Amino acid sequence: MKTFLAFLLLTAVAFAADEKPAQTFTHRVTGLFSPDREKDLRIVVQEIPDLQLLSIDFDRAEATFAYDPAIAFKGAKPENITQRFDEKLRAVSNGTFGIQPLITTPKEQLTRIEIPIVGLDCKACSLAAYEAIFKIDGVAQATASFKEGRVTAQIDPSKTNRAELEAALEKKRVTLKK
Numbered sequence: 001m002k003t004f005l006a007f008l009l010l011t012a013v014a015f016a017a018d019e020k021p022a023q024t025f026t027h028r029v030t031g032l033f034s035p036d037r038e039k040d041l042r043i044v045v046q047e048i049p050d051l052q053l054l055s056i057d058f059d060r061a062e063a064t065f066a067y068d069p070a071i072a073f074k075g076a077k078p079e080n081i082t083q084r085f086d087e088k089l090r091a092v093s094n095g096t097f098g099i100q101p102l103i104t105t106p107k108e109q110l111t112r113i114e115i116p117i118v119g120l121d122c123k124a125c126s127l128a129a130y131e132a133i134f135k136i137d138g139v140a141q142a143t144a145s146f147k148e149g150r151v152t153a154q155i156d157p158s159k160t161n162r163a164e165l166e167a168a169l170e171k172k173r174v175t176l177k178k
Helices: 002-018 037-045 078-092 123-134 162-171
Strands: 023-030 052-057 062-067 098-100 111-118 139-145 150-155
Touching: 023 078, 037 052, 037 078, 078 098, 111 162, 123 139, 123 150, 123 162, 150 162
Parallel strands: none
Antiparallel strands: 023 062, 023 098, 052 062, 111 150, 139 150
16 A cells, blocks of 8 residues: 555656646736735635736735746737736636736836825725726826725826826716815
8 A cells, every 4th residue: 555655646746747837927916906905816816727826016016926828828829828817817806806017117217196085985986996097008006095095006107197097086986085
């Protein structure tokens, strides 16, 4: 019996050695609008086979994952991996998380904008405020919290500005604090 168990163990080790090791990739994650969403992301990612969440950088809205693209996204061309990952993550998170390409603007060139808001205090309301501004071209990272009474955004000032952010919030019927 011991010999058989040793054989199984050696076979499993040999098989694992033949597998292509997972690589690490960093992606921009949409839906990280408050620190408590990090826990939600970790739970959702566990539902995606062949993918492991290694770390989250909330300040940059980025996460590092380990996966083998040929296994996790079978048949996808390299240029389509981000799109396929986005589709999988959106499906398992009911559309509250997504994947986008990394921001190329250096952090020191971004400007922080803080907009005071008032209203209901729930995740759905904060998500709506977040989505109103995060989708604007030039927004690198955003947070939203009615509990804290503010929306913040790191923006590329050559692409957007405070007035555009405020207009997007008002369009979603988010009440700005005067």
